[in-house]
Amino acid sequence: MVSSATNFSRSGLSDWLIQRASAVVLGLYVLVLGWVFVSSPSLEFAEWSLLFDGLSMKIGTSLALLALCAHSWIGMWTVATDYLTKSHFGRHGTSLRLSFLGFCIIVILVYLVWGFQIVWSK
Amino acid sequence: MLLSIYRYNPETDLKPRMVDLQIEIPEGKDLMVLDVLALAKEQDPSITYRRSCREGVCGSDGMNINGANGLACITPLSDAVKPGKALVLRPLPGLPVIRDLIVDMSAFYKQFEKVKPFLINNDALPAIERLQSPEERAKLDGLYECILCACCTTSCPSFWWNPDKFIGPAGLLQAYRFLADSRDNAETERLSNLEDPFSVFRCRGVMNCVSVCPKGLNPTRAIGHIKSMLIENNA
Numbered sequence: 226m227v228s229s230a231t232n233f234s235r236s237g238l239s240d241w242l243i244q245r246a247s248a249v250v251l252g253l254y255v256l257v258l259g260w261v262f263v264s265s266p267s268l269e270f271a272e273w274s275l276l277f278d279g280l281s282m283k284i285g286t287s288l289a290l291l292a293l294c295a296h297s298w299i300g301m302w303t304v305a306t307d308y309l310t311k312s313h314f315g316r317h318g319t320s321l322r323l324s325f326l327g328f329c330i331i332v333i334l335v336y337l338v339w340g341f342q343i344v345w346s347k
Numbered sequence: 348m349l350l351s352i353y354r355y356n357p358e359t360d361l362k363p364r365m366v367d368l369q370i371e372i373p374e375g376k377d378l379m380v381l382d383v384l385a386l387a388k389e390q391d392p393s394i395t396y397r398r399s400c401r402e403g404v405c406g407s408d409g410m411n412i413n414g415a416n417g418l419a420c421i422t423p424l425s426d427a428v429k430p431g432k433a434l435v436l437r438p439l440p441g442l443p444v445i446r447d448l449i450v451d452m453s454a455f456y457k458q459f460e461k462v463k464p465f466l467i468n469n470d471a472l473p474a475i476e477r478l479q480s481p482e483e484r485a486k487l488d489g490l491y492e493c494i495l496c497a498c499c500t501t502s503c504p505s506f507w508w509n510p511d512k513f514i515g516p517a518g519l520l521q522a523y524r525f526l527a528d529s530r531d532n533a534e535t536e537r538l539s540n541l542e543d544p545f546s547v548f549r550c551r552g553v554m555n556c557v558s559v560c561p562k563g564l565n566p567t568r569a570i571g572h573i574k575s576m577l578i579e580n581n582a
Contacts, residue, residue: 227512227545237548238577303549307508 231326232302240299247292254289283344290340294333301329348372348424349433350387352394355444363444367433372424380412380427381419383434395447403561406496410448411437416498416559439501441510454510455497461514461540462522467533483529490524490569492562493517499556499566505549512545516556516566519547523569526576538573538580547573 234240265272276282305325311318350370355363370386372378381398388394396419397407403421410419412427413435428434442450468477500506500515514522522541525531541547547570556566 226540227543229544232544235544236542236581237544237546238542238574238581240544241548241574242578242582303544306545307505307549310508312508 229306231306231323233298243295244299247296250288250292251296254285254292257285277344278347286344287341290337290344294337298329298333302326305329348383348428350383351433351435352387352447353437353444354394354447356446357444365435370434377423377425379420380410380417380422380424380434380436381408383424384419384436395449397449404494406494409439409496409498409501409561411440416440416502418496418498418561421561439497441501441503441507442497450501452497455495455500455515455517458500458510458514458518459495459521461546462518462525463533463537464521464525466525466528466531467536468530470532477530479529486527486529487524489564490520490527493520493524493564494562496561498559498561499564502555502559503550504553504555505551509545509549513549514541514546516550516570519550519573520564520566520569522547523573526573534576535580538577541573542577542581547577 228235232240234243261276262268277286305322309318309322309325314321348370350368351365352368353363354360354366368387368390370383370390372383379401381401384394384396384398396410398420399405399407401408401420403418406418408419409416412419412422413432416439417427419436424434436448438444438448438450442452442454445451495517497517499520500517503513503516505513506515522537526534526537531537550567550570552567552570554567557564557568560566
């Protein structure tokens with residue numbers, strides 16, 4: 226058993242399941258948006274705004290935002306623990322990885338809060 | 348034929364280098380790469396490599412042959428080199444070089460040791476032996492044949508980046524060999540040692556292991572079986 230303090234779930238199985246579940250949510254959301262674009266080729270702002278006024282679209286967008294944040298965190302954590310290590314960057318590897326992961330957390334949280342604020346602001 | 352071979356002696360060399368040798372291949376013969384190495388050693392006795400059984404059983408002569416890992420003793424020149432091209436031999440990637448084509452396999456064996464590659468069964472011993480049905484025995488086919496040559500594990504990028512954390516395809520093939528064995532009853536304990544983010548789940552399914560295995564085994568499929576067992580056990 227290998228432990229890692231920066232892995233929030235502490236379980237590869239949880240991460241693996243979350244990656245797949247969030248990919249399904251994002252895939253479905255992209256399909257819905259794709260269907261909107263195809264069925265309304267001359268989409269105007271008023272129509273777009275009306276679409277996001279609906280509760281189902283607000284819930285769907287919120288779920289997609291959560292899925293995107295979870296998916297990107299697990300992905301970036303995996304990339305960082307593969308490439309930002311002592312074997313690539315010598316003694317600075319760990320501090321570089323922690324800084325990068327801290328930056329990722331901040332960006333992801335900002336996008337999450339900002340996204341929720343936009344979706345639920347009216 | 349031109350042979351380009353990796354040379355490095357940490358006691359005398361500052362850094363590794365590739366050395367070219369011209370090897371006379373007997374007319375009309377398709378030699379194995381190991382035979383070419385033997386001819387090269389006649390020219391320069393200091394060329395160093397591991398070998399033993401010369402028939403793909405011991406797994407000693409795993410090396411990188413024209414960019415792909417394989418066993419020198421069962422890789423014919425006709426498979427390894429296009430006509431008129433050079434034969435390029437390097438040590439297995441991702442492990443420290445001891446000398447020339449010999450690598451330090453400690454990290455590989457350490458990961459193998461982690462999966463407890465032996466039967467664990469605390470039930471009372473039967474009078475003669477623990478029996479298996481032909482169907483139970485058949486589940487071990489494609490798993491027990493691994494000779495631990497390390498060709499698969501050292502071709503895996505996940506092992507290159509995390510050799511101390513990711514068990515690697517060879518170790519995971521052996522982990523599943525014991526998970527699948529009806530005589531072993533330590534399934535829960537074995538699985539709980541594998542559910543962290545690195546041991547199994549660092550496998551990204553690039554399948555280099557499958558394409559290089561000299562015995563034609565499929566570690567990626569075994570890893571998939573382990574993931575399914577982890578889900579059934581924990582989800």
